[in-house]
Amino acid sequence: LSHAVPFYVVAVSISAVALAAGGWWMRPLNGDDVVALVVLCLMGIFSESVRENNVGRKATLSFTSIVLLSSVALVGPFGAAVVGASTLLAVNKDRPQVRVFNSGMASAIGAVGGIVYLLAGGATHVSQVVFTGPLLLHVGLPLMVADIAQALSNAVILSGIVRLAQGTPIRRFILGVLGTSGPTYVGYGIIGFLFVILWVPGEVGPVSALLIMSPLFVARWAFVQYGDEQRAHARTLSALATAVETKDLYTRGHSERVAVLCDLMAGSLGLSQQETETLRFAGMLHDIGKLAIPTRALRRAGEISDDDLVRIATHPERGVEMVRDIDFLEGSIEAIRHHHERMDGRGYPAGLRGEEIPLFARIIAVADAFDSLTTSRTHRDAHTVGEATAALRRRAGTHLDPSIVDALERGLVRQVWEPTQLEPRLMATAGRAFDHDDPNASDLMAGLASSELADPESDGFVPLRVARETAP
Template identity: 40%
Template sequence: MTQVGAGPEEIPPFHRPLISYIVVVAVASLALGAVSWRFGRHPDPAPLLLLSAMGILSFSVRAPEVGSRIGFSFLSIILLSSAAILGPFGAWFVGVVSVAVDRRARAWLQAVFNVAMTSIVGAAGAWAYVLASGEYAIGGLRGAGVLAVEVGLPLIVADVVGCITNAALLSGVIHFHQQVPVTVVFRRVLATSGVAYVGYGIIGFLFVILWFPAQLGAFSAILVLAPLLAARWAFIQYGEELRSHERTVDTLVTALGTKEPPAVERSRRTARLAEWLAEELGLGPSQIGTVRYAATLHEIGRLGVPVRLLRRDPATLTPAEHQLITHHCAQGAAMIEGIDFLEEARTGIRHQGERFDGTGGPDRLAGHDIPLAARVVAVADRLEELSRAPGWAAGRSSSAIVDALRQETGRFDPAVLEAARSVLEKHGLPDHGMGGPE
C-alpha cells in the first residue's frame, strides 16, 4: 500500500483546501465503516484480532520512502485477506487500527489521512469482493476450479479496486498539497505500486487458501510472513538503488558547485521548474524523472570551461570564448556517458541549446526531432534565468512572462510555453535559495 510520508513542514496546517479534502476523506471513512457494520457481516473476534495484529506488524515494518513523499507498506496483503476472511467491516477495522498505532506520523493531518485512506481501501476492496459474489464459506469449497471462481476472481476484483482507490485518494491529497495535476499523480502511483498489487493479490489468495481449505487457520499467518518479508527486502533494494542514483546526481552537482558555487542553486531551481512543466504536460513518471535529471545536470558541462571565462562578464568574451561556453551542453552529455540511469537524460542535456525552428545547436534539430526533455529544459532554464533578473518579474502576470519568451521567435516549443503559463499561474517563478525537487 502507498501512504503519504510527509512531515509537518510539508503539509501546511492552515492549507484550507488540503484540510477540507482530508476532512472529507475522514468523514467518508467513518460513513463507510458504519455502512459496513450495518449491512455487512460481523467478523469473529479471534481472526479479527489476529489480522489486526498482522496489519500493525506489516505497517510497522513498511519500507522507507523512495520519493514523491510516499512510502510503501505491505498492509494491502492483510487488507485483501481480511476482505475474504472478515468481510467489509473487518477489513475497515483492520485498516483503522493498523495505521492508527503509527508513532512516526509527525503531522496530525498526515496521520488522519493515512488512517482514513487505509480504512477506505480495506472496506472498498471487501465490498468489491462481496459484489463480485465472493464466497465466505470458504472452508467447504473443494477443487482448484471452484476456489478460483468463488474466491480467486473476486479477490482479483477486490485487489484492483483497492489499488485504484489507494491511487485516487493519494492523487487528491498530493494535488491539493503540491498543485500537481491529479492525473499525473494517479499514473505515478499506479506505475510504482500497480505491479506490486499483483503480488499482493497472489499472496492474499494464498493466505485465504491456507486459512480455510488447507485448514491451517492462524498458522497460515506464519507461512505468509516469509514472502511478505522477502517482498519488503526486494522493495528496500529498489529504494536503495533510487537513492544511489540521487547520490550520484548530487555528487555531480556538488562537483560543479566547487567550481562555480551559484550553479548549484541554478540547477535546483531549473530542475523544479522542469519537473513542474513535465507534470503539466502530463508526462509519465519515467519521463518526469528523465526531465528532472536533465534539468539538474543541464550545466554540468561547465566543468570543462575554464574558471576565468565563467567569472568574466559575458560582454567581454571573444567569439571563440563565447562559443566555448555555449557548447558546454555537448560536453556535459559526454561527461555522463556510460552512466546507465542517465542515458535518456543525456539527450536532454546535449540538445537543450537547439531551437524549435532548427537554427540552434549542436545538431540543428528542429521541432519534435528535438528530444522532449531538451525542449522542457530549454524553457525551464530561460525561466530560471529571468527569475534572477533584478525586478524583471515583479508585477508581471504569467501571460506576460510567457509572452516575453514567445518574442524569442522560433526558440521554444509552443506546447511547452503553454504549459509554462499554467505552471507560473500555480507556482510563480522560484525564489532564490529554493531547494530542489523532493
C-alpha cells in the first residue's frame, strides 16, 4: 500500500484547504488579527523547527499543538489553518514529502479545532468577553472541546499514513496514540487557554508568547536530558544482552523479542509507562546471569547432565548479582530473580507459588516460553503462534499464570507476531544445545528438584533454591 502514500498526502492537503475555506466562512480574518496571525505563524515555524523526535522511548516533544490551539481562539479556524500551513517553512531534516504532510495535517487540525471551538459556543472575539465566568464558559470550555477534536484529528490523520506505509491497523493505532498522547493534550489545553488569557484579557499581547514559550523551553531541555539518559540506558541494555547472546548462540535476538512481548502484555494489563519501562528492562536482561554459567553447560549437545542443569538453574541469582548495583534497574531485580518460578511452586530459585511470584516475573515467564516455542531449533521448526499459545494454555495454572497467558493472547490480537527462523549457519554453529526456556525444560528442572532434593517435612518437593550451594 506504500504507493498510495503520495495520494494520501495530497488528500490531506486538499482537505486542509477545504476546511480552511469553511473556517473563513464561519469567522473571516480582519485587520485586528494581522499581528496575532504573524506572531502565531512565527511561533508555529519555530516550534516545528525545534521539535524533538526522540525524547525517551517512542516519544516526540513539540509545542506546535499549543500554538494551534491558541490560534483557534485568537484568529479563528482560518487563521489556525494558516498557522498550521506555515509550519512548512520550519527548518528541520524532514524529507519534502514528510514536510508537506506534516504542514497539511497541522493546517487541517487547526481548522478542525477552530470550527469545533465556534460550534461549541466559543467567543468569536475574545476581547469582547469579560469577567471570569464568561471567560471560562465562552473561551475555556470551548477550547477544551477543540483540544479534544484536535487530538482526535491528529490520531485519525496519522493512522491513515501509518496504515498505508506500515500496514498498522487503523483502530489499534488510534487507540494507541490516544492512550499515550491523550493526557498530554489536556496539558496543551490548559497552557493554550492561559496563553489566550494573557494575550487578550491580560493585555500582554504578543509578549505573552515569550512568557509562555520560555518555561516550555526549560521543560524541553529537561525532557531532552531525560531522553539522553534513556538512550544511555538502552545502550547499556543492548551491550549486556549482546554479551549473553554471543555466549549462547541459541538466544540470538531472544532478549529483544522477550522485551517486545513484555511490552505487548503490559498494554493488555494496563500497566503504566513507568511500569512498562521497568518490565522491559527486566525482559532485556532476564538471562544476563548466563554470563556466569560455563559455556560447555549452555552448548552441550545431546543429553544434559543433572550437574549442568543445576549450574544453569543458578543463572537468575547470578544475574541479580551482576545488575543489583545499577540504579535504573532497581525495579527489575525481582523479575530477573524469579522469572523461572512456577505457579505450582516447583520453579526456581525460591520455589514461590502463585501470586507469591512477582507480577513482572510471571509476565517474563510467559514471554520466555512463547518466544522459545516460536523460534526454530535444529531438531524442530518454529511453532506457529496458534500452536504456541495452545501449548501455553495447557500449562496455565501449573507452570504459567492463566491471566498472563490471557494478556498475551489479547496482545497478539493487536499485533502480528512472526515466528523466528534462525539462520541455518547459526543453528549449525549452536548445535542441538539445551534450551532452558523451552517449557519442557521447566518440567525437567522441576523433576530434577523433586527427585534429588525431596524434603520429607515438605509436600514432597524442594525447589532448586539450593542450586548455587551445590554447583561447583
